Structure formats: C-alpha cells, structure tokens
Amino acid sequence: MPESTDTALTQIASRTDGARIVLDRVSKVYPGQDAPAVEEFSMVAEPGELIMFVGPSGCGKTTTMKMINRIIEPSSGSITIDGRDILSLDPSELRRHIGYVIQQIGLFPHMTIAENIAVVPKLLGWTKQRTADRVDELLQTVQLDPGTFAHRYPRQLSGGQQQRVGVARALAADPPVMLMDEPFGATDPITREKLQAEFLRLQESIGKTIIFVTHDFDEAIRLGDRIAVLSERSQIEQFDTPAAILAEPANDYVRSFIGQGAALKRLALIPVETAVLGAASAAVDHHRIATDDSLRDALDLLIVTGAPAIGVVDRSGTLVGSLTVERISTALGADATALAATRSDEGRLA
C-alpha cells in the first residue's frame, strides 16, 4: 500500500506541465447542515487548462475547489488526478504536488520571502543549492528582484508583491496542478489588472492545469480557457469557452451573470487580425492599432478619435490595412457564426 501510494504520487508529480483532473459526482454536506454545499459535481479539466469557477457568493466554488487538495473531504464521489484516485493518497504528501493560492495569501510572517518560497522544496527534501536556485528563478518569474526581496519579510512587501510571492510559493515544486481561490481578489483594480496580465503570460509558459475561483466575471473571461458558471450547490449552469458563453449564454442565469455589454466583452477576446481589413489607403489619419490588439481596443480608438477608419499595423510597424466600425461589427458576427459551426461539429462528433 505505501508503495502504490508512492508510485501514484511520483506519477502525478512528474506531470509538471499539467495533469487531467476528473471530478465525478462529487458532493459535500457540511456536518449539521441538511442541504449539500456541493451536489453531484462532475467535471473534467484537461492537462494545461485554466478553468475558472464563477458564481455568486456562497454557491460552493471554494468548497468544490478545496476538495481537490482535500482541505475539505468530499462526502461522496470520486476525484482523480492523472487517473489516480486522490482520496486514497496521503493528504499531506498529495498537497505538496498541488499549488495552492488563497485570497488572504497566508505568507508565513516569521519567514523571509526566500524561506516562504522554499517551504515545499524543503518538505520534498530538495538540496540546498537546488532550492536556492529555484527560489531565485521564481522570484524573477514573478518579477521581484531576488537581490531586493529574497531576504525581506512579508510585512515589508505591498499587497500586490505579497500576492506575487504567494503565486511563486505555490509554483515552487513545479506542481502539475494549481488551485487558486480569488488570488487577486484583495488587490486594487490597477494592481489586479497587472497581476492578471502577468499571470496570463506566466501560464502561457508553464501550462499547469489550474482551477481558478473568482466571482468577477470579467476576470473569468480575461483569464480562462474555459469557464464554469455555477449556481447554488455548485450546479454547473454552463461550462464553455469565454467566447462561447458570451455569444450563446445557456440560460437567463448565465445571461444575468454576463451583465451588460456582452458584445464589448466579446470584442475584447477577438484580435484585430481576425477581422477582414479594409484598404490601407482608407486610413487617412495617423491613428494606428496593432494586429494583436483586440477589436475592443480598435473600437475604443475609433470612438475616441471620431475617425471614420483607423490604420492597422503589423509587428514591424508596416501599415497593413484599415478598420471601421462596420468591419468590427461584421467580425463580431463572423465570430459567432464560426463558433456555432465548431459547436455543431462537436455535436456531430459526440
């Protein structure tokens, strides 16, 4: 039994670029409560996927997420990571291979930043040198200069800096899975946006399987590969890509969650280069937008300048075409059609 536990953990730990997580009819009933906090929750997260849980306060997002690292024990159902039943593994050892970031961060106040990041590597018995190298690398990854920050204490850092350390600490042992509970929830909007952008860039390079809890729908759209919109008892109202949810909300509940401005939110997801551009000569003014900016940025520029058309430039700065409000609107329609087409394809395959 200890041997199979060890092999299971070794196998999970080796999938540093993401493991598949499968939750199968997982329920949680808290002691002394009649209604379950989570009822029959089933979901598959593919390796390397960033999945967002969104839903109103108290709907069970945190409870669902914390069952994956067994901070909360499920009342029934099964959870596997990379095919291994995690409920049969030692919880502490399992957790060393699952990164965990919470809103309150929970840095250890009596340890330096370097010591905080080194906690899991130490638990795993890494050598001093390997741990030290990893700490340096991670501090750079989260854009904190090791020379300045490694030997500071948490109280000497700003909230945003502490949250970066929280992310670095969770990544320390290169876990295949990360659980993040409103990690940027306590930061001001500007810091949050910056952290989100950094986090997106980070995920592009590390490609972990991430479960990310938020109640900010815009954050979900911005970061998620797929979004699970949850209601009471963690019921899944819709589970799909941001674009698909925005284009085709499954029901009124999801629609109310999206709120106003669904079209604008969708535009934010579509890069300028997917639109059919007009002639470069139509861009009479000097207003320019880059091909990898979003159509929302393009629309913004059109409105702000009042110009009938703006120029589109590629990475090298060459003018490659122009955009008008009309063309943006067409691109939005085409996007919806394309989406519908892929979905009916999927339907045929299934």
Next chain:
Amino acid sequence: MTPFDLAGLLTFWSRRWDDILELMVEHLVVVLISLAIAMVIGVVVGMLTWNKPIPAAIVIAAAGVALTIPSLALLALLIRPFGLGWTSTVIALTFYSLLPIVRNTIVGLREVPPSVLESAMGMGMGPIKRMMSIQLPIAWPIILTGVRVAAQLTIGIAAIAAYVAGPGLGTLIFNGLSSLGSKNALNFALTGTLGVIILALLVDAAFVQITRLTTSRGLRA
C-alpha cells in the same frame, strides 16, 4: 529596633558578600528550574487545548484559581509530602508559573491567522510540522511574555519559600525577621529585599534580550 546604620550595612556586605552572592545564585537557579519545568508543562498544555474552547477555558480557570492560593499555605501543604527544601519550593514556583505561561501560549496560538494555517496545510505540512515550524514560532513572542511575567512572579514568591528552608535570598529576609532587635536584623532583611529587586531587574533585562534574539525579525512591529 535599631536605627538604620549605613556604615554597618556596608561592613555587613563586605564581610558576607560571598554568602550573599551564593544565595542570589541559588535564588536565580531555583527560579530558572521552576520556569523551565513550567514552560514545558504550560506550552504542552497550551498546544493541546488552544483550539478546544472548553478544555482551554477549564485550564485557564484552574490555573487562575491556583494563583489565588496564598503561597505560605501552599508551601505548608507541600512540606508534608515533600519535606523542607528545594523540592517543595520548585513545585510551588512551577505551580504559580503555569497560569501566565499556559494563558499566553493559548492566546499566542490563537493569534496565528487562519489563512496562515490554511496555507501551511495546503502546502502539505502535517499537524506536528505545522505546530513546530509555523504556529509555535509565530506565538513565540507572546509565550515568552508569559514566561517573563512568571519570572517576576516567582522571583518574589521564591523569597517567601525560604520559609520551607528553600534556597535563595528569602533566607536572609527570614533571618532578619526572626532576629528582630539584634544588631544585624535590619541588614539581613534589607539585603535580602534589595537582592530580590536587583535579581528581578536583571532577569527582566535578560528576557528583553532573549525575546529580541529569539523572535523572527518578521514578527517585530
């Protein structure tokens, strides 16, 4: 009663300084032994009860009641089973040290933020590891404050313990009291009292240093 005579006191000291010093050391040693025992018991009891409201309340209440027992009465009770001397004194002092140490251990452990505990758990630390490398170090300055209070308390009570022929400066005070009217009575009592005060000040200063040296810089305000 003889009038106060400074010159007499100084001669008294010059003639007996080695005795006085020895009593002072004894006094310190008996206090330190008691504190060490009380610290082990108190911190362990605190660790076992801090997150169980009812046992914690009972322990604190019991230690509080214990503190109200007059020291002479307690010592008198201890003489029967343990006889005169060090044992009775150490037991009594340990007894009185428990309240501040247990209480501060419980308070200190409760002050560790739940988010810190949760992230320790989420990173794969088991209960013992969490206690030793997260909870105790964070609670440490508060626990030490309890020990410091206990030290002040027991330095005073140890003087009374001389009544059971325990060690320390109390011997001088009781010598003085029992020979009132004699030439050196006042010198004995005065020397014992001054010694206790000086010891208390020295120990307190030592605790300030110890707290500074053993508390993480990250915990200092």
